[in-house]
Amino acid sequence: MVESINQKQNFLKGIVKDNPVFVMLLGMCPTLGVTSSAFNGLGMGVATMFVLLMSNIVVSLIKSQVPSKVRIPAFIIIIASFVTIVEMVLEAFIPFLYEQLGIFIPLIVVNCLILGRAEAFASKNNLISSIIDALGMGVGFVIALTALGAAREILGSGSLFEFKFVSEDANTFILFILPPGAFIALAYITVLFNKISIKNN
């Protein structure tokens, strides 16, 4: 019973207490770069979550075989292999998303969130905990990216998931789908997030 409560906390910490974007500020480049719409944010989040999950599984399985001196290069190779898989799958099956995310797909390799979890968690914990950790962090990342994408899309293009709810010629805050809007929107979402998490404590 104690075990299952711990696993629940392990899962939830990635979403609220240690949220990778709002609290730990990891993986900021894709967070800001691809979130001009909710769909792009969701796609990037899921792609990153897949790589995070697979790398956590593999790292946790081989942790006793890898000498600690070469562990970082070994982790990077594992991560880069899964990123290459994601890159090829997206190009073949969802070319639209592949075009939209562009350079940020190969850059999942250098997302500090993934290497960070491999080093800080998966290399020290068993398989089950590592999977749950990856799922929690991954869901936290997906939520953050989708929320930021949705906020920017609503303000910038007056739509959500491509569904337009203002008339075609309405004036929207175009600023929010341009680069400065990413910083400004994330700033205010972080303020809100801080406020909510302080209240809950």
Add this chain to the structure above:
Amino acid sequence: MEYILILISAVFVNNIVLAQFLGICPFFGVSSKVSTSVGMSGAVLFVMTLATMVTFLLHQYVLVPAGLDYLRTITFILVIASLVQMVEIILKKVSPPLYQALGVFLPLITTNCAVLGVAILALGLENVSLLKAVFFAVSHSIGFALALIVFASLREHMELANIPKGMKGVPINLLVAGLLSLAFLGFTGLV
């Protein structure tokens, strides 16, 4: 003329940090003092130029002829990671003063997506040649330096400002970066 366009485009119009969102981690991480931001900019200039040169040659003369183009991501990151290590070791031996100035920033650069990003972006240039790719990398690192140093000096001034409690720390930095990015948006249409 073409080279001037690359330079202006990389520094002002498509600034690597403020318009393309590459290298955000060091942009927020090492921008609390102007002096450290200058050191970091120097290290990035050095590594980015060298990395682009090596990865470009590797891509052109090894990966493409061998039909291994799909291994691009995995080779590039390995090359960059080992290159950074090598540079660190060589600098320590050959030029201790330079190592003193750049040394602490070098390990940080491996996970700097700007370096990998520019190495990949350089492959997509029109009629790309080695000289052009290297010039592209130098221009982008100048853009990185400009953004980082300007942002660091803004942050130094902000220390004296009276900031609302909820905005302290991360949010105000993001907001200032947003305004800086807005200023750079004014260069759109220059090229």
